[in-house]
Amino acid sequence: MPILEAKSLTKRYGSNPALTNVSFAIEPGRIVGLLGPNGSGKTTLIKLANGLLQPTSGEILIDGEKPGARSKSLVSYLPERINVPLWMSAEELIKFYSDFYADFEPNRAQDMLHNLGIGEKMRIKEMSKGTREKVQLILAMSRRAKLYMLDEPIGGVDPATRDYILATIINNYDPSASVVISTHLIADVENILDDALFISRGEIVLYDSVDHIRESRGMSVDGLFREVFRC
Amino acid sequence: MLGKLIKHEFRATGRLILPMYAVVLLVSLFAHFAFRMLDRNMPIFIGLALYLIVAAFFIGLIGAFVYTFVVMIVRFKRNVLSDEGYLTMTLPASIHSILWAKIIVSLVWSAGTVLVVVLSAVIAAFEVGWVVEALKDLGYLFELFFSYDNKASVLGWMLSIALYAVVSGIVGCLNVYSCMSIGYGFARNKVLWSIVAYFVIGIILGWMNGGGLQVLITLNENVFTSETFNENFYQNFTLLFGFQFLQGIIFYVLTWWNLRYRLNLE
Numbered sequence: 001m002p003i004l005e006a007k008s009l010t011k012r013y014g015s016n017p018a019l020t021n022v023s024f025a026i027e028p029g030r031i032v033g034l035l036g037p038n039g040s041g042k043t044t045l046i047k048l049a050n051g052l053l054q055p056t057s058g059e060i061l062i063d064g065e066k067p068g069a070r071s072k073s074l075v076s077y078l079p080e081r082i083n084v085p086l087w088m089s090a091e092e093l094i095k096f097y098s099d100f101y102a103d104f105e106p107n108r109a110q111d112m113l114h115n116l117g118i119g120e121k122m123r124i125k126e127m128s129k130g131t132r133e134k135v136q137l138i139l140a141m142s143r144r145a146k147l148y149m150l151d152e153p154i155g156g157v158d159p160a161t162r163d164y165i166l167a168t169i170i171n172n173y174d175p176s177a178s179v180v181i182s183t184h185l186i187a188d189v190e191n192i193l194d195d196a197l198f199i200s201r202g203e204i205v206l207y208d209s210v211d212h213i214r215e216s217r218g219m220s221v222d223g224l225f226r227e228v229f230r231c
Numbered sequence: 232m233l234g235k236l237i238k239h240e241f242r243a244t245g246r247l248i249l250p251m252y253a254v255v256l257l258v259s260l261f262a263h264f265a266f267r268m269l270d271r272n273m274p275i276f277i278g279l280a281l282y283l284i285v286a287a288f289f290i291g292l293i294g295a296f297v298y299t300f301v302v303m304i305v306r307f308k309r310n311v312l313s314d315e316g317y318l319t320m321t322l323p324a325s326i327h328s329i330l331w332a333k334i335i336v337s338l339v340w341s342a343g344t345v346l347v348v349v350l351s352a353v354i355a356a357f358e359v360g361w362v363v364e365a366l367k368d369l370g371y372l373f374e375l376f377f378s379y380d381n382k383a384s385v386l387g388w389m390l391s392i393a394l395y396a397v398v399s400g401i402v403g404c405l406n407v408y409s410c411m412s413i414g415y416g417f418a419r420n421k422v423l424w425s426i427v428a429y430f431v432i433g434i435i436l437g438w439m440n441g442g443g444l445q446v447l448i449t450l451n452e453n454v455f456t457s458e459t460f461n462e463n464f465y466q467n468f469t470l471l472f473g474f475q476f477l478q479g480i481i482f483y484v485l486t487w488w489n490l491r492y493r494l495n496l497e
Binding site for chain 1: 232235238239243246310314315316317318320321322323324325418491492494496497
């Protein structure tokens, strides 16, 4: 059974279409790049999968179920914004996650914080933007989730931090789980992807394995992206 | 899951409410001494300081309620309708649980604020003449209650009023939540739309309340004479309670529906 499936999914904001008749299925154990320019509908798709938006028509299923309390226990979601309470310390956030997510591993989170030299007692509001993003990523990747949905995890960070984030994703996800990474920085993520899902103006324009793209088109995913989305 | 949500809700709001309780109680202690020293001959600057303490005490009593209300609103906005909403609304919990956790905790803090304000008043005015008299009157009321033949019905009235107060608290809380959930569903001017929703709902409720009173008056022409009100306490209470309950259901469904289908996080 696909871990994430969209069936004729459409989302409109008023009369503006954000997603139009989108259908795809992501099988377990895949790392999928959700690739598209700004405003293409990537975040809308991720929000729909997390139950933060409701479809105008069609449906989106997580492990065969519509988004709800159960699906939320299966998905580890990293939004593009800082979503953790700023008054909390990293230590308090670890307790918070341990309380709500049965699959959260506090030791893993503590180890990663320690490796990065982030004090557990430090409050989020005392941290720099980059450190906050790292803490948020550590919390998301310390879960043994079935599906990780990472919305622009490397957007707006320096190259060294990008490398750290990608290494954290690769080293911490369960191989039987799937990872969906939304980004427009293709070159940085290309090497870790199994599949690429191109989205443009709310429509899926390509969904294929990265290997097949390279073989059949004779170019990298980044090269294909530049060709498809040329202005 | 509700228990965990309530626990974290208490932690998040307690860090704001409990220091306020401490300040109000501390000011009431100062006010206690200030009240006693006001009559004495003092240098003008000390007299002025005493009056300032007394003023701070009275402002604190009213401010405690305002502050509790503001904390309730800000918490809902931050935790559900702003960036933290990305975390709160993706917890493996139903919207019902999230909503009830906030309602229960707001209700507990509101009751706590009432208790702290009463306690502060007692501390500030302790041993002052009217408090002693009030305590005597309270004792007299208890005596009267225990000498009254129909204790059960008095107890029933008191419990009914307490229940009505709890339901009214929940309805008041949901009134604010529903308006915010409406306002924050819009793409722009979210606060403005919330205020507009509050006034529009207030006007509609005003009409409904007028209609409710009309029903009571029609059912019982002498409803406002105390004798008749006592005789028909439960009939009138049921109507008032039912009306309040109906409002609560409307606000609850509105809030739930908006969070489920119109959630519009930035």
